[in-house]
Amino acid sequence: MLGRTLQEVSAALKQGQITPVELCQKCLSLIKKTKFLNAYITISEEVALKQAEESEKRYKKGHSLGALDGIPVAVKDNFSTSGIETTCASNMLKGYVPPYNATVVQRLLDQGAVLMGKTNLDEFAMGALGSDTGGSTRNPAAHCGIVGFKPSYGLVSRHGLIPLVNSMDVPGILTRCVDDAATVLGVLAGHDPKDSTTIQDPGKPFMLSSLTDVSKLCIGIPKEYLVPELSSEVRSFWSKAANLFESEGAKVIEVSLPHTSYSIVCYHVLCTSEVASNMARFDGLEYGHRCDIDVSTEAMYAATRREGFNDVVRGRILAGNFFLLKENYANYFIKAQKVRRLIANDFVNVFNSGVDVLLTPTTLSEAVPYLEFIKEDNRTRSAQDDIFTQAVNMAGLPAVSVPVALSNQGLPVGLQFIGRAFCDQQLLTVAKWFEKQVQFPVIQLQELMDDCSSVFEIEKLASVSLKQ
Amino acid sequence: MAAPMLRGRCLGRCWALACIDSGSRHGRGAATGFTSSGKRGQSFVAQQPLLTAQKSRKGEHKWAAVVGLEIHAQIASNSKLFSGSQVHFAAPPNSLVSFFDASLPGTLPVLNRRCVEAAVMTGLALNCHINKKSLFDRKHYFYADLPAGYQITQQRLPIAVNGSLAYSVCVGKKWRQVITKTVRIKQIQLEQDSGKSLHDELRSQTLIDLNRAGVGLLEVVLEPDMSCGEEAATAVRELQLILQALGTSQANMADYEIQRQINELENGCEILNETRSFDYKLGFMPEPNLPPLLLYDTASLPAGADPQQVINIDRIREQLPELPSETREKLIQQYGILPEHSFALLNEVGLLEFFQNVIKETRAEPKKVTSWVLNIFLGFLKQRNLAVNESPVTPSVLAELLNLLDRKVISSAAAKQVFEELWRSKGKTPSQIVSERKLELMQDEEALERVCHAVMEGHPQVVMDMKRGNPRAINKLIGLVRKVTHNRADPTVIKEILEKQLSS
DSSP states (O other): OTTSOHHHHHHHHHHTSSOHHHHHHHHHHHHHHTGGGOOEEEEOHHHHHHHHHHHHHHHHHTOOOSTTTTOEEEEETTBOBTTBOOOTTOGGGTTOOOSSOOHHHHHHHHTTOEEEEEEOOSGGGOBTTBOTTTTTTHHHHHHHTSEEEEOOTTTBOOTTBOOSOTTTOOOOEEESSHHHHHHHHHHHBSOOTTOTTSOSOOOOOOOOOOOOOOTTOEEEEEGGGOOTTSOHHHHHHHHHHHHHHHHTTOEEEEEOOTTGGGHHHHHHHHHHHHHHHHGGGOSSSSSSOOOSOOSOHHHHHHHHHHHHSOHHHHHHHHHHHHHHBHHHHIIIIIHHHHHHHHHHHHHHHHHHTTOOEEEEESSSSSOOOHHHHTTSOHHHHHHHHTTTTHHHHHHTOOEEEEEEEEOTTSOEEEEEEEOOTTOHHHHHHHHHHHHHHHOOOOOOHHHHHHHHHTOTHHHHHHHHHTOO | OOOOBOOOEEEOEESSOOOSSSOOOOOOSOOOOOOOSGGGGGOOEEEOSSOOOEEEETTEEEOSSOEEEEEEEEOOOSBOSSSOOBOOSSOOTTSSOOTTTTTOTTOOOOOOHHHHHHHHHHHHHTTOEEOSEEOOEEEEOBOTTOTTSEEEEOOSSOSEEEEEEEEEEEESGGGOEEEEEEEEEEEEEEEEOOOEEEEETTTTEEEEEOTTTTOEEEEEEEOSOOOSHHHHHHHHHHHHHHHHHHTSOOOBOOHHHHHHHHHHHHTTOOOOOTTSBTTSOBOEEEOTTSOOEEOBOTTTOOTTOOTTTOOBHHHHHHTOOOOHHHHHHHHHHHHOOOHHHHHHHHSSTTHHHHHHHHHHHOOSOHHHHHHIIIIIIHHHHHHTTOOGGGOSSOHHHHHHHHHHHHTTSSOHHHHHHHHHHHHHSTTOOHHHHHHHTTOOOOOOHHHHHHHHHHHHHHOHHHHHHHHHTOHHHHHHHHHHHHHHTTTOSOHHHHHHHHHHHHHO
């Protein structure tokens, strides 16, 4: 049951093959068994069981709320959850229990979803895994063999999402298959009066059509994405995917996004600037960590922030402050905004020339083993890993990573589709077609668990490494 | 409902440095910081980093180059600029703080329509160009009463620019001559107010109240067109009246406060808040959570636009209430009163309405009413430190009194006595008091003539003086007659009779 898609589970719940409480308990059990992965910062066991019980009552009466009723969900720990600790994996917010739910959380709960807990992330989502802001829905999805979808900016409310870069952040959806992502999008999308950057349309649930004929489709392959660092395996998968579309009748053409090489640096300037601004509120006064020093307000600020933030965060704040200084503002911040406009226009031009969807790799390679990973510093890592995903955030476009195959090492690899702004449904439709063609193997959880039980040394390593 | 104050955070920035004679130009260091009491709302804080006014001659303060003024007025709205929490004065500390005001992570600003309308109204009333597109920015600094570490303001592109404020200065002897001056308005911008901090020196702590954090402010920036403190004070006063007439801000601030602060500026004393750490010389950053503010006029309004979602500048212009300058002009035209009186009538809250209500119910001449209202009535109020709406004498009562005076039932002196009594004892009508104290003027002319004759007979020496042309003599006689008649005779009539009797 735990390996099934959302729609399958939903059907099973409806038919009474499994109850929400049973499902919840199975999930909790698996979470506990995999605790060594440190995937959850907070497991909201009591809340989850209570929600599961409510869901069960509804199913018994035949009044289920919809496709998400009773479905276990997990939410990254930078979404505000009422009554449940929200830390952004930072000391600064340790013990912070918000009094309100993020809009997306509320919408999930309103549909009867069962909140299992808050998942781990790099402190304030600033790690090499990227951020919602540069690819951190798509990157992990590609590495883990699941679907990672980033909606168009403005489609899904950011109210309650603790921001990294307000102008690029988007809540992302991670699911087993594209249909599931569409189901969740149908619940989350639509205008939120609390977020002035959302579109006016109210949004409603929708079903993806099953594309059979791709002959009218035009797929663009951006040539600048063919970088030397791209692993040969991923390159080969990319190539095969392009061929697949072509063989099924789609038009596949090479396109150019000429300003691609500037996107990393541009992103860095804009991201750190916004971060410096967004982190200004963490002063220990109203909420969160406060140091013991009470000599003066300034001293308190300094110590609180030193204690509360890790090096990566502090580094970005300092960089951002630098770019925002009066004497630097025009040369860095404004220039970066201009470059951002150029990057966004690259996409506009390409889509205006008849391309429907772009096909690119999601990551440079399969997941890198931990010991190799820690060899590079955070900035280099970010620079490398976000290379395919980040320009999309700068342009506010929708994008989705779909698992394509297992590497020689048996690790998942994904490919990315990028769509036009607010054509999320079309994008997902194409992704769904591709998913069907590719038939990526569903992860066998039982096997995985059996493997894990014999590797308990991992537990020690993992818990040490994820503390920064 | 509360009365938000005109929080003059009046920042003087030196736009053009010029020496008058020689003399140091350096502004002094920190002066009083924002120590707060309930009065903080009334403090009009001037910040002058550079030039202050120089004393050129003894006693004369002239500003050659002047300090532009920035005035912050709290917008009269039900809720704050970017959040739904209420705006109230004197609520318990931290009782009007939404999640956004407290800067809880993940919260976002949502623009308050009423505040935008207030800004447009004010811009139109001040002859500004309203920018159809304006932007919001973050201004960063660290201070305990600024939870987010930045203030949302409009630096790059404010909502209104290039306006003017006309104000009148009374000059000449007895301030009779009124000339109109204009100060240019550089811009009007919307921005957030900060919270309040109270420094408790005793316990080495700072207490913070965020009730005011996020309340909408209109910042009005005046160009350095004013050449002395008087002008500045007058201009600000006029702005205050305009804002009150528009209803966009309560703008309550005592005259003396404005003058005091301007005086302080003149004396080279900066009321500077150095405790804000402007060390962080961060520039502005665009506020990414607020799209550009778009306003429309009738011509550019998109078809089928939801009126709830759009603001039409033309409609607002049509609905602008009468401004003080118009009101004054009307008063002068309608009642023939003097310009300086029209100013005085508008200078006190509720006074104009009082005046107009008295006029409605009396046949006395407007000039008489004006004199009574501005001198006697206002004098009584000021002595007792009362507002117009706290007056024990209502317009009807005063009107009745003036009617008695007008019909010559009582003398002017008697009227004043009656007024005093009315002030003290409520419930009595003027007529009652007049009859109780027998203040009616003698109507019997013959009887008065007899009294005059008798007095003249009884004081031949004085009469002699009178004949010799001593002007004081007649006054003595008048006084004697009045005494005999218990002040019930009109002194003017007495004089006439005496003069007639003397000549005959």
